[in-house]
Amino acid sequence: MDILGWNKKGKTFIHKDARLRYVREGNGEALLLIHGFPTSSWDYSFIFPELVQQFDCFCADLIGLGYSSTTAKKITISDQAQALEVLLTTNGIEKAHILAHDLGDTVALELLSRKTSGKASIEWLSCALMNGGIFQETNRPRLIQKLLNSPLGPLIGQLSSKRVFVKTMQRIFGSSTQPAKKFLDSSWSVLLDNNGRKMIPIISRYLSERKRYKSRWETPLFYPTIPMAMINGVEDPISGRTTAERFQSKVPNNFTVKLALGHYPHVEDPSAVLSAFNNFHKTLSKEN
Numbered sequence: 001m002d003i004l005g006w007n008k009k010g011k012t013f014i015h016k017d018a019r020l021r022y023v024r025e026g027n028g029e030a031l032l033l034i035h036g037f038p039t040s041s042w043d044y045s046f047i048f049p050e051l052v053q054q055f056d057c058f059c060a061d062l063i064g065l066g067y068s069s070t071t072a073k074k075i076t077i078s079d080q081a082q083a084l085e086v087l088l089t090t091n092g093i094e095k096a097h098i099l100a101h102d103l104g105d106t107v108a109l110e111l112l113s114r115k116t117s118g119k120a121s122i123e124w125l126s127c128a129l130m131n132g133g134i135f136q137e138t139n140r141p142r143l144i145q146k147l148l149n150s151p152l153g154p155l156i157g158q159l160s161s162k163r164v165f166v167k168t169m170q171r172i173f174g175s176s177t178q179p180a181k182k183f184l185d186s187s188w189s190v191l192l193d194n195n196g197r198k199m200i201p202i203i204s205r206y207l208s209e210r211k212r213y214k215s216r217w218e219t220p221l222f223y224p225t226i227p228m229a230m231i232n233g234v235e236d237p238i239s240g241r242t243t244a245e246r247f248q249s250k251v252p253n254n255f256t257v258k259l260a261l262g263h264y265p266h267v268e269d270p271s272a273v274l275s276a277f278n279n280f281h282k283t284l285s286k287e288n
Contacts, residue, residue: 001045003186007067013060013090015083021067022060022087026052029125030093032084033059036102036132036264038200039187040066043101046270047277054281055097060087062103064199066190075202077209081110085121098127099277101266102239103206105132110213112220127220128229128255128280129247130273131239131263133207134221136214138242162188174235174261177268221251228254229280231273233261255280 006023013020023041031051033044041059044051051057061068063083064075072079084107088096100108108127114120166184173179191200210217221228228251232244241258248256257276259265266273 001048002182003042003190006042006045010067013087015086017072018063018070018079018083019068020060020063020083020087022058023048024056024058024091026055026057028055030088030096031055031057032088032096032098033057034084034098034100034104034107035059035062035065036104037062037203037206038065038191040190042066042186042190043264043267047266047274050270050274051099051277056093058084058088058091058093058096060084062107062203064203065194067194069194070199073202074205075199077106077110077206077213080107081114085111085114089121093122095123095125097125097281099130100127100132101130102132102263103203105129105134106206106210106217109134109217109220112226113216115220115225124226126227126229126281126284128231128277130231130265131233131236131243133210133239133243134217135243135246135250136211138239138246165191172236172238172263174233174268177261179264179267183267221247224252224254227280227284229277230254230256231265231276231280232256232258233263233265233268234258235261236263238263255283 009023009025010021011024013022035041035043041061044059048057048059062080063070098108108129112124112127115124165188169179169184230244230247232240234241234244244256244258248254259269259272261268
């Protein structure tokens with residue numbers, strides 16, 4: 001599905017000073033899909049048609065990314081999590097599963113942290129994470145990410161070019177599953193359409209938040225109250241094999257799948273990710 005087809009499915013949800021663009025489709029138990037940085041919900045279009053056969057899927061562009069916009073000069077992980085909670089509750093959802101990627105992993109852990117502290121608006125049923133910096137010990141952010149999170153961030157953001165974007169993406173995809181030109185062109189176009197050069201350094205501050213809230217966001221991993229899974233592209237230089245191995249060793253009763261892919265497994269090999277995700281959910285059915 002191309003970006004135009006994906007956008008035609010979209011609806012708009014207003015939360016505080018943000019306008020969220022989201023897609024809802026399917027039947028069954030609710031599934032919240034949380035995308036990564038700096039791309040958009042369109043990343044999930046590669047597996048969305050299959051997921052909606054089993055789930056009532058909610059897939060939103062995070063605040064400041066994709067076609068979601070905001071007037072805020074500061075966007076926190078807590079802001080992102082609260083917006084998604086309100087989106088679900090406004091649509092009458094009380095229980096849901098999670099599938100997250102990259103930045104979305106951290107948002108997911110904030111949602112689960114609220115469950116742990118008894119302040120969650122949603123009863124989370126399970127959580128599957130894909131390549132994200134959930135462990136400070138294993139995460140290796142690219143230089144461009146570090147610069148965007150520094151005082152130079154606004155300048156670096158304004159100077160960002162498609163050439164740099166394409167090269168960065170090619171370096172983090174798998175060696176045999178390089179991104180298609182269509183994916184790169186469309187993702188860059190969406191970034192420009194939503195004033196992405198301005199928003200990227202603002203959102204990039206999540207890297208500092210990961211350090212500040214390390215203990216809070218590791219608690220749902222080390223002391224899980226719901227089934228947890230990791231679907232990991234082990235060729236990813238940012239959060240690949242070492243992240244999967246730490247998850248496997250530290251998260252009790254986890255379900256871990258390692259794939260010969262890079263940082264965007266659901267884009268690189270949708271079938272492999274769907275197979276892993278479905279196998280995880282089959283284990284949930286056996287538990288029930």
